[in-house]
Amino acid sequence: MSVGFRAVQWNRDKLVYDGILLAAVALFIAGFAAIHWQLHPPTKLPDAIDIWIRATGTCAFLMLTVILSIGPLARLDRRFLKLLYNRRHFGVLTFLVALTHFGFLLSWYLVQHNLPNLLTELTTWKDYAKFIDFPFKALGLAALLVLFVMAATSHDFWLLFLTPRIWKALHMALYVAYGLVIMHVALGIMQGEYTVLIPLMLAGGLGSVAVLHLIAGWRERRLDRGIAVSAEGWIAVGPPHAIPDKGARIVAASGAERIAVFRDGDEIGALTNLCAHQNGPLGEGRIIDGCVTCPWHGYQYRLADGCAPPPFTEKLITYRVRINRGIVEVDPQPLRPGTPAAIKCPSNLL
Amino acid sequence: MAIILFYGLALYALCGIVIGIAFVTLGLAQVLPHASVTAPARILWLPGAAILWPYVLMRWRQARAAAKTHRAL
Ligand code: HEM
Ligand code: FES
Numbered sequence: 534m535s536v537g538f539r540a541v542q543w544n545r546d547k548l549v550y551d552g553i554l555l556a557a558v559a560l561f562i563a564g565f566a567a568i569h570w571q572l573h574p575p576t577k578l579p580d581a582i583d584i585w586i587r588a589t590g591t592c593a594f595l596m597l598t599v600i601l602s603i604g605p606l607a608r609l610d611r612r613f614l615k616l617l618y619n620r621r622h623f624g625v626l627t628f629l630v631a632l633t634h635f636g637f638l639l640s641w642y643l644v645q646h647n648l649p650n651l652l653t654e655l656t657t658w659k660d661y662a663k664f665i666d667f668p669f670k671a672l673g674l675a676a677l678l679v680l681f682v683m684a685a686t687s688h689d690f691w692l693l694f695l696t697p698r699i700w701k702a703l704h705m706a707l708y709v710a711y712g713l714v715i716m717h718v719a720l721g722i723m724q725g726e727y728t729v730l731i732p733l734m735l736a737g738g739l740g741s742v743a744v745l746h747l748i749a750g751w752r753e754r755r756l757d758r759g760i761a762v763s764a765e766g767w768i769a770v771g772p773p774h775a776i777p778d779k780g781a782r783i784v785a786a787s788g789a790e791r792i793a794v795f796r797d798g799d800e801i802g803a804l805t806n807l808c809a810h811q812n813g814p815l816g817e818g819r820i821i822d823g824c825v826t827c828p829w830h831g832y833q834y835r836l837a838d839g840c841a842p843p844p845f846t847e848k849l850i851t852y853r854v855r856i857n858r859g860i861v862e863v864d865p866q867p868l869r870p871g872t873p874a875a876i877k878c879p880s881n882l883l
Numbered sequence: 884m885a886i887i888l889f890y891g892l893a894l895y896a897l898c899g900i901v902i903g904i905a906f907v908t909l910g911l912a913q914v915l916p917h918a919s920v921t922a923p924a925r926i927l928w929l930p931g932a933a934i935l936w937p938y939v940l941m942r943w944r945q946a947r948a949a950a951k952t953h954r955a956l
Contacts, residue, residue, distance in 0.1 A: 685931035
């Protein structure tokens with residue numbers, strides 16, 4: 534098998550997404566700075582730079598909050614799936630905004646000719662034992678480092694090279710980065726600036742990320758439990774028309790992997806819910822051009838046998854399906870990847 | 884203490900840059916023998932190779948060892 538690697542594979546949708554993203558970030562930073570400028574007109578250059586530090590820092594924080602919310606939002610409501618497709622570019626842009634924040638900070642020291650002070654601040658070890666004067670910039674640096682590693686390894690090559698297990702573990706560090714940023718702000722600017730806006734922003738961000746994860750997890754637990762299993766162990770999915778055309782219903786045997794049961798017109802087939810690329814939730818995707826299309830990065834598989842169309846070689850586990858007294862049922866025993874198992878549904882049931 | 888930390892970090896970064904450049908120019912052919920990689924993609928992978936250089940070095944050596952035994956068979 535031969536693979537070709539390119540830097541970025543843009544298509545029209547992704548270009549539109551990236552364009553909107555860039556415009557939103559530019560608008561936010563400019564708007565934030567303009568309002569700040571009006572409220573507290575800067576008199577010295579360092580004060581003006583400080584405004585840009587705040588604008589870019591706030592922007593990066595909000596972007597992190599959005600990234601961490603997209604996953605559970607898409608699990609709760611399919612309309613948010615569109616946001617999930619290009620999470621990678623969103624992540625890299627977040628790193629760049631945070632890097633700009635750091636760049637402005639460096640220039641803040643540079644224009645006052647006291648860059649060495651920054652080093653002294655970061656290496657005054659006894660301050661790390663304090664709460665009020667904690668070197669909060671070190672927390673920001675740690676978060677920036679995490680974002681850097683993630684942005685640098687976001688290309689598909691790294692998924693292949695590091696293996697999906699390590700890659701996934703590495704990218705879970707985003708939660709660590711978020712925690713570090715919250716402490717960075719709580720121990721930093723929140724200690725000197727007496728405005729409710731900053732604690733409000735922190736609590737709002739952390740609160741919405743936590744609540745969304747809890748609701749999505751709770752909904753899935755309920756979904757997993759409420760499943761009827763027949764005597765021979767087949768799982769009831771529901772009548773054929775209850776499966777959205779060109780979409781899927783996701784079922785799971787107790788404790789077992791999730792199964793995505795798709796319908797394409799009168800064809801019904803069951804595949805593992807895990808995409809062969811990065812374990813994306815296939816059942817949340819749609820059938821596009823006759824192929825099941827993963828919502829995360831668009832890998833495609835034939836419904837009939839779970840194989841990616843040539844020249845690709847990925848194969849998914851399939852499951853046997855049948856129609857029993859008008860109800861679609863799926864056998865939770867996995868078949869070998871690439872085994873044809875889809876069936877035709879009698880038209881009177883649709 | 885601060886000095887040791889500073890030079891330690893600088894040394895790590897320097898190793899990263901040297902090994903990273905070597906890896907994206909020479910090492911990829913051994914790690915991904917059947918892949919064609921464009922020049923922009925190699926540049927895009929450089930920061931990752933530089934920061935993860937100990938892991939990259941380990942995998943590179945493994946790939947070389949595997950290629951050797953393959954040829955011996
Ligand atoms: C992931 C990376 C980072 C994020 C998301 C972030 C986020 C933030 C946020 C949200 C604020 C508060 C802004 C406001 O609402 O007024 C802030 C302030 C600040 N950050 Fe960061 N930060 C990051 C990295 C860094 C780094 C690496 C440094 C320096 C080493 C740094 C230095 C500062 C300073 C000095 C302030 C206070 C600015 C002021 O006094 O007005 N940050 N940051
Ligand atoms: S997880 Fe990337 S395409 Fe499915």
